[in-house]
Amino acid sequence: MRRRLLAFLLVPFILVAFISCEGDIFGTISDFMGQTSSNVYADNGLVQIDTSQGAEVTDATVSILAIEEPDPPADPENPTEEETADIEAYEAAYEEEVETIKDSITEALTSPTKTEALVEALSEPLEEGTTAPTKVTTKVTELETEYSIDIPEPETEGDLVTLILLTELYEEASPLIDAMNDLDPDNDPTEEELLDFVSDAQQVVNIVKTVSPAGAINLDDILESLIDDPDALDEILGRSSDSRSLSRVEEPVEDEDDVMLYAKPIFENVIAAIGTEPGTGEYEGQDVIISSNLGRTIGGFAMMRGTYEEMAPALVGSGVELDLPDVINYALSVVFTEADAFFASLTMPLEFEDVLNDMIVWMALSDELQETTDPDFIADNAGFDWGTAFDDFTAVKPAFNSDGTIRTTLDLLIEAIPSDLTLLEDALDDLFEPEPEV
Secondary structure, X not given: OOOOOOHHHHHHHHHHHHHHHHOOOOOOHHHHXXXXXXXXXXXXXXXXXXXXXXXXXXXXXXXXXXXOOOOOOOOOOOOOXXXXXXXXXXXXXXXXXXXXXXXXXHXXXXXXXXXXXXXXXXXXXXXXXXXXXXXXXXXXXXXXXXXXXXXXOOOEHHHHHXXXXXHHHHHHHHHHHHHHHOOOHHHOOOXXXXXXXXXXXXXXXXXXXXXXXXXXXXXXXXXXXXXXXXXXXXXXXXXXOOOOOOOOOOOOOOOHHHHHHHHHHHHHHHHHHHOEEEOOHHHOOOEEEOXXXXXXXXXXXXXXXXXXXXXXXXXXXXXXXOOHHHHHHHHHHHHHHHHHHHHHOOOOOOOHHHHHHHHHHHHOOOHHHHHHOOOHHHHOOOOOOXXXXXHHHHHOOHHHOOOOHHHHHHHHHHHOOOOOOHHHHHHHXXXXXXXXXX
């Protein structure tokens, strides 16, 4: 019987496939992540670097909020000349400030010193009573409906900037997608137009990773945890301990111990990124996930998921090359935006937050107790067929179809990576193709 995985295990599955086809990935992962070194002259105060971009971004958001929004037309299908003029004037002023935000962020990301100053500016709390523009709140509502989640109200300058840029991206995507789908090659966007759009999308992803706890989930740490435990890596790759060939992935035994073996490093990193605090009630005396941070993380991943799904169709003609972290970021975004719905769909419904809390309690046990004890959400559902539950969950969600949004987006992201990812593609085939009849 072919291995079927839970939604939250999509990430380790992808990691396994990539490790198998790329070999010593951990030695090169920092290159993939595009890390930059600091400026030694700036660090020693010999050069004064302009770090005004953060202030420019926050000033632009203030200006956007200050623009008076026009009343919607009495008849949206037939607006009057005056109504049209008011809308066009608003959009022109709005777009000017958005361009300032984009340009300032682009400049700030050119050096660690500027980036640090930008992050500091974006971490400032919004003034009490700040309300996002109507078009932004409308887009947030659409995302919440599409992914069946709640996106928290923006609390910081960075939260608001991210929502503004995301809304702008969707507005940019609409005419591009229409042009690509109208079957008239004369209307196809130019490579420059697609490149500009993909660049804007990548900027949104970068800002989400900068201002949201989602950006603190570190691929390096996950891989290091796996690689530091040779037995875990052997189990994941389905190989004997005396064999170090990474040429292919064998089918591991499907049981709960196997799942927890390679899920643990993922959970450890996710929980550390979101943060914990002392629990109460049934978790008295234990640490629990910080609920508000979990909400912000899910909201951040919702924005990241939407961005990748809008960006993916434009990659083909843009000439842009991506890296593995783009695939992992998207996979994580699917996991986080679908987890609550998956656990709520079970015969004994759970909440993602409770699953994480049960994992925190279990991971605090000694290694010996972990070997003989399951996390409560598994122990309370002894004998439960998680694979069937995952199949049932995805069967009613078109996005999980073999030609659905998730698979299509992953395929397009992988195509943009200049490496041979055949095993990764095979792994996705295994996850998304229908289970064969026995």
